[in-house]
């Protein structure tokens with residue numbers, strides 16, 4: 374069995390993404406189980422600081438300058454494909470760019486993709502990838518036929534664990550392999566008034582249809598501020614135009630894993646649950662004691678969310694003052 378390659382990726386500000394450290398941790402444990410090596414490749418020229426950070430999680434990191442800082446995911450895929458060098462499996466973050474890269478890499482190599490994995494273990498045949506289907510109602514396990522494959526891993530599926538001592542960092546500049554229909558990057562637009570990101574938030578206060586309108590999110594925001602957290606939402610609130618899609622949690626939104634998830638006026642539909650069920654503590658405020666969220670919340674406060682939320686605010690502010 375050949376080595377395992379894991380792709381490291383950068384955030385728009387040039388720092389390493391947390392998801393890269395999670396996927397690197399998984400690649401390391403799979404490689405250990407398989408008795409092969411694991412190498413992280415960051416296909417971005419000059420990503421030395423990010424590489425040093427990634428070396429905390431995997432024994433060997435290579436910055437491949439064959440792709441420039443503004444390369445598109447498909448251009449990066451052409452560089453990764455040319456540098457695979459005896460590797461049999463590639464693990465990639467299931468981020469928007471990572472998904473693009475995985476698709477292009479599949480086209481260039483002819484390898485299959487197991488997308489959006491939430492876990493993986495090693496078997497004699499290769500990685501067995503766990504995926505969640507039908508909004509979490511079904512969990513599947515899949516493996517590759519033929520010994521090669523590409524796996525994308527969802528955020529917050531794995532806990533990043535650093536190595537005891539950091540790995541090595543090297544550089545190279547691989548000539549891209551093959552051609553793939555170019556996708557031009559026309560512009561990068563920074564969202565105006567962007568809300569605090571929910572991706573890595575330790576505390577999330579989320580609002581659903583129960584908040585009643587955009588003004589209802591004022592209380593949600595105040596609670597998030599008082600707790601030092603970020604604001605999330607159900608799809609019902611996003612579809613109503615009360616809050617941007619970037620804050621949606623669930624099957625067609627983001628998967629989050631905060632220490633505390635405070636859900637206000639959210640019923641707990643399965644498609645929402647799959648995005649937040651791994652939160653360490655879930656506190657729900659709902660006026661319906663039989664709402665589905667009662668089945669999996671650690672604490673259910675039955676009452677009007679505005680009464681309960683304002684009382685919480687008073688208490689939080691009295692404690693911080």
Ligand SMILES: Cc1cc2nc3c(=O)[nH]c(=O)nc-3n(C[C@H](O)[C@H](O)[C@H](O)COP(=O)(O)OP(=O)(O)OC[C@H]3O[C@@H](n4cnc5c(N)ncnc54)[C@H](O)[C@@H]3O)c2cc1C
Pocket residue numbers: 580581582583584606607608609610621622623624625626627637638639640641642643644645648658659660661664676677678679
């Ligand atoms: C393919 C597909 C993908 C989907 N993806 C997602 C997804 O990613 N994320 C997602 O969230 N949903 C998703 N959904 C939608 C999902 O099925 C639910 O419709 C949605 O989660 C409901 O949002 P909600 O809980 O805010 O609203 P509701 O289900 O309407 O619940 C509102 C809750 O608020 C309570 N409430 C009302 N007023 C108050 C008050 N004043 N005080 C206290 N409680 C109050 C009610 O008792 C109720 O429990 C998806 C659906 C499909 C079919």
